[in-house]
Amino acid sequence: MRGLASLARSLEGRTVAVLLLAVLLVHGGALVIYRRSAAAAADEAFANEVARQLILAREAVLRRTPDARGTEAKALSSNHFEIGWDPQALAHTTGSTDPALQDLRNRLLTLEPVLGPSLVLTMEAQDEPLHRQDLRGTFRLPDGSGLTFRSAHAPSLVQVAPWASLATVMAILVGVAAVGLMHRIAGPLRELTQATSRIGRGSVVRVPEIGPDETRGIGRALNAMQERIHRLVGERTQALAAVSHDLRTPIARLRLRLDRLEDESERRAMAADLDEMQAMVDATLAYLRGDADPEARRITNVASVLMGIADASTDAGRDVAYGGPGRALAEIRPVAFRRALDNLVDNGVRYGSRVRIDLRVEATGLVIGVDDDGPGIPFEDVVRAFEPFTRLEGSRNRNTGGTGLGLTIAKRAIEVEGGTLDLANRPEGGLRAEVRLPQVRAGS
8 A cells, every 4th residue: 555655646656647547538538429420420320221211111002002011011121120011000009209219200300201290219119128129110101001110220329330449459558658658767767766865875876877868967967966075075074084183192292291280180170171182082083984984794793792882881880781682683883883882871871870771672673772860851952962063961961071972973873784763761761762773684
């Protein structure tokens, strides 16, 4: 159902629907026009033939003596048009013309007025089921007798001509050709959409330059734009990385000069400032490295990585514990993934007193939760928390430090792995960072 709904919303689906509707309307209209014109022509020809047969029968019967008229009527009959003579037509003629046959009666009287107003047409033959659709009629002769007739061809019962069937087949072929053509035209657009959805997630994505001139032009423009943006971002990243790297040298020199200070409290305060500056430089360099990290993906026991993070934090005197299975495999970049989870744990420890890491294996992948017992963050600031160099100090302690890059780096690293990172306030208090990793691999 989702596939059909998606197709109905797509340009291809809507265009195909319009084309098929147009083909159906044109074909249906053509058949209706043909039907009406063919029916009118058939009715006219039928009326001419009936009028001719009746006039011939009238003249032939009137030339005979009453004793020979019945025989003459039978001689004039055929398999498709039967003639009968009734010597008591005035007494036997009852009823009136069927309303559906009134136009045919008028047409017959217009062609041969001599048939007179006594002409009665009907298609009723309850006693003969095989002839219910046959045309029957009577009319009186000048001497009071009458002629009866039955035609095996009822009016307006036009069979669909062979060309109408051929036109239907042609309409179906045109519809199929229209669907195939639109599918070929929409194919490059789908590939273009898929390629553009990957733009901005790392290296340059080569957009295919295929299809009509318009889609080829869009592909060329996107490829040129990507190259310009990638080159510009690369130059700025390289410059910022160089500046951040060069800051390490003056920081190192300032550390050496701290030993000359006699005031112990002043020395500790300056050392803390230098530590913060060093952390900012390291975080900035990690952020600027971003997707340029050359580490390769490999099958990794995520549970083991999480247990290692918890153990290292515990050894450092922090209240961090892990709960979950001992084995859960996924294809990730182990170092980058560990750095991302370290940032989440550090963030939780910084703003709370303890952190709990849990891991669940689901059908769609792995779900990792990092819960702290801190004050949480306002709902409206959840999205802003992932922005670079953003610190939500309005909801957290101003003395916790940080560069505002921890969550940004973690989110980027997890998204590169094809996963997601979401933040939510816990009902019992604190913040929960939930990581979802796809493509769990079975392994020995």
